[in-house]
Amino acid sequence: MHDPVVQATSLGKQYSGGFRAKPIQALSDFSLTVHRGEVFGLLGPNGAGKTTFIKALLGVIRPTSGSATLLGQPIGTPASRFRVGYLPEQHRFPGYLTAVQALDLYARLSGHDAPSRKSESVRLLGRVGLAEWADTKVKKFSKGMMQRLGLAQALMGDPELVILDEPTDGVDPIGRREIRDLVTWLSQSGTTVFLNSHLLSEVEMVCTRAAILNDGKLVGQGSIAELTTAPAAYEAQGTPVDAGLPGLPDGVTHDGELPWATYRIHADSPEELTAMLGQLIKAGVTLRQVTSGKRTLEQAFVEIVADAEAAN
Amino acid sequence: MIASRPAIQFSGSLQLTFRELWSTYVTLGLFVVSTICWLFLTFAMNLDVVEGSVAALRIFGFESTPTDHIRDPETGEWMSQSMGLDKLVVGIQSFVFGASYFLGTLLGIFAAAPLTASLVTESRIGLLLSKPLSRHRFLAGHVLGVFATVLLLSTYLVLSVWLVLSLKTGIWVPSFLLAIPIITLMFGVMYSVVLLVVVITGSSGFALVTSYGLIFISFILAAQEQILTQLITPGKEIFLGLYYLLPNFIEAVPFAVQLVEGDPVQNWVPITSSIVFGAVAFFGAFQWFSRKDF
Numbered sequence: 299m300h301d302p303v304v305q306a307t308s309l310g311k312q313y314s315g316g317f318r319a320k321p322i323q324a325l326s327d328f329s330l331t332v333h334r335g336e337v338f339g340l341l342g343p344n345g346a347g348k349t350t351f352i353k354a355l356l357g358v359i360r361p362t363s364g365s366a367t368l369l370g371q372p373i374g375t376p377a378s379r380f381r382v383g384y385l386p387e388q389h390r391f392p393g394y395l396t397a398v399q400a401l402d403l404y405a406r407l408s409g410h411d412a413p414s415r416k417s418e419s420v421r422l423l424g425r426v427g428l429a430e431w432a433d434t435k436v437k438k439f440s441k442g443m444m445q446r447l448g449l450a451q452a453l454m455g456d457p458e459l460v461i462l463d464e465p466t467d468g469v470d471p472i473g474r475r476e477i478r479d480l481v482t483w484l485s486q487s488g489t490t491v492f493l494n495s496h497l498l499s500e501v502e503m504v505c506t507r508a509a510i511l512n513d514g515k516l517v518g519q520g521s522i523a524e525l526t527t528a529p530a531a532y533e534a535q536g537t538p539v540d541a542g543l544p545g546l547p548d549g550v551t552h553d554g555e556l557p558w559a560t561y562r563i564h565a566d567s568p569e570e571l572t573a574m575l576g577q578l579i580k581a582g583v584t585l586r587q588v589t590s591g592k593r594t595l596e597q598a599f600v601e602i603v604a605d606a607e608a609a610n
Numbered sequence: 611m612i613a614s615r616p617a618i619q620f621s622g623s624l625q626l627t628f629r630e631l632w633s634t635y636v637t638l639g640l641f642v643v644s645t646i647c648w649l650f651l652t653f654a655m656n657l658d659v660v661e662g663s664v665a666a667l668r669i670f671g672f673e674s675t676p677t678d679h680i681r682d683p684e685t686g687e688w689m690s691q692s693m694g695l696d697k698l699v700v701g702i703q704s705f706v707f708g709a710s711y712f713l714g715t716l717l718g719i720f721a722a723a724p725l726t727a728s729l730v731t732e733s734r735i736g737l738l739l740s741k742p743l744s745r746h747r748f749l750a751g752h753v754l755g756v757f758a759t760v761l762l763l764s765t766y767l768v769l770s771v772w773l774v775l776s777l778k779t780g781i782w783v784p785s786f787l788l789a790i791p792i793i794t795l796m797f798g799v800m801y802s803v804v805l806l807v808v809v810i811t812g813s814s815g816f817a818l819v820t821s822y823g824l825i826f827i828s829f830i831l832a833a834q835e836q837i838l839t840q841l842i843t844p845g846k847e848i849f850l851g852l853y854y855l856l857p858n859f860i861e862a863v864p865f866a867v868q869l870v871e872g873d874p875v876q877n878w879v880p881i882t883s884s885i886v887f888g889a890v891a892f893f894g895a896f897q898w899f900s901r902k903d904f
């Protein structure tokens with residue numbers, strides 16, 4: 299049950315860059331593990347290598363170094379893709395097919411038999427809200443409807459892992475909400491979801507864990523709670539003291555609201571934190587609780603990416 | 611009946627190609643032209659046959675007497691006589707063969723090139739390749755779909771013309787049916803070029819230019835006897851090298867016609883070297899396709 303659904307080890311991809319252009323290192327030494335039942339988000343600015351990673355997992359491109367498995371099977375083999383659904387970043391279904399025919403065709407390519415193709419397409423078109431459009435030609439579909447059809451396609455055959463590349467890109471706010479609900483529903487029914495996004499608030503809302511990719515490199519990963527924990531920042535609640543109180547240590551600011559004031563503490567180590575708390579106590583503060591400082595995923599992302607770039 | 615997973619997947623790849631081809635007007639157009647062709651032979655052409663010779667040929671009621679020019683065996687002079695019926699049948703069949711050989715192939719690759727190119731565009735191929743089937747099987751389904759369509763269309767035309775002519779005249783020339791595999795095969799040779807270029811460059815325009823260019827070059831290669839006498843080393847060797855290397859689409863015509871007319875074939879080289887070229891190009895296309903990053 300705890301076998302990884304996605305396991306990448308030092309995956310790297312260098313695009314040859316074409317004639318006389320210099321090669322592009324789209325992914326370097328990227329290792330990642332996604333467990334069963336997770337909703338995993340891969341974040342990163344445009345061009346970070348997110349799509350490259352997904353395409354490598356699905357065998358659409360070949361990694362130039364490292365290795366990876368999908369549901370325990372080495373990537374690049376048909377067997378690794380049997381129980382995987384995929385919504386590409388940009389996709390176009392043949393316009394002359396109806397919604398039902400398109401689903402039938404892609405399910406055929408997955409090897410599903412006729413009865414299951416039929417019942418699944420009815421069920422999933424209903425699930426994504428396209429039931430009344432089942433027999434309409436795809437060329438008449440709007441962008442949002444295409445995206446829903448793409449989602450239905452990715453869910454055909456009850457996959458164990460669903461990979462979504464920028465699922466909410468170009469979708470209106472209501473459509474986004476529906477997609478989020480769908481992801482939640484999938485995860486509640488035990489499906490593992492892996493999604494790429496540069497829309498951080500979306501990820502924050504649906505994902506259980508995330509990794510941050512920048513310039514082809516993994517620069518941070520963890521649960522959403524871990525990522526939104528600000529490093530070296532703490533908050534202590536206690537009785538208020540005068541702002542001008544001598545002895546309030548450097549790196550501590552405070553909101554003097556009654557009955558409890560919040561002290562924001564910057565400390566780089568547990569020793570430093572303990573020392574600062576000691577000074578607060580010495581200054582007469584009665585402490586009620588100490589917690590790690592919080593930041594939004596967006597702040598976290600900006601800070602982590604900035605740190606990574608500064609390190610280069 | 612329970613179909614196996616590979617069989618279902620293969621049928622999916624075939625079906626995708628069939629549907630796509632039928633959604634283009636070229637395929638439909640070729641079907642309509644073939645239909646007009648046999649309807650024409652059935653209703654618009656009337657033959658008056660006297661003792662095995664065509665006394666009169668009426669097309670839409672306009673009458674003419676097809677003639678043969680032969681040399682009198684005794685006097686050695688040219689003279690005309692009404693054409694033998696079997697000769698007329700073979701003549702019409704050769705014409706139908708020749709026309710479908712050229713038009714079928716040129717229009718066939720004209721329809722197939724954009725189809726194959728659209729399949730490998732980024733917005734389509736990623737999703738298709740993410741399905742649990744090997745790239746080889748997927749491409750094989752596509753190529754087979756294209757071949758099967760050409761085979762069906764040429765069978766429809768050749769068989770209907772053959773049946774109409776044979777039933778009308780009582781002269782059955784079974785070798786005419788060889789036109790079906792020959793057309794399909796030579797189409798396949800030129801399509802192999804399209805596939806190779808599309809898989810490598812993704813451009814249907816470039817693929818068409820290349821395959822039409824090779825057909826154009828084969829016009830020059832067909833004049834090898836005249837050209838070779840004009841050339842000196844190393845031009846001669848280079849020309850011969852190209853002659854054996856490239857498809858001999860044009861030079862294959864007279865020999866294919868011999869085959870279709872049931873005559874002994876004088877020179878197999880143009881046909882076999884074209885087939886070898888096609889086989890190598892297909893092999894290259896499949897290898898490239900199975901390795902390419904999309």
Ligand SMILES: Nc1ncnc2c1ncn2[C@@H]1O[C@H](COP(=O)(O)OP(=O)(O)O)[C@@H](O)[C@H]1O
Pocket residue numbers: 313314315322323324342343344345346347348349350351903904
């Ligand atoms: N087929 C390709 N050939 C060459 N370079 C590519 C190709 N696909 C992507 N790249 C480059 O690789 C980098 C990562 O791209 P991508 O994986 O699409 O990023 P993301 O999905 O995070 O926006 C970009 O610099 C992009 O230009």
Ligand SMILES: [Mg+2]
Pocket residue numbers: 345348349350387464
């Ligand atoms: Mg992307």
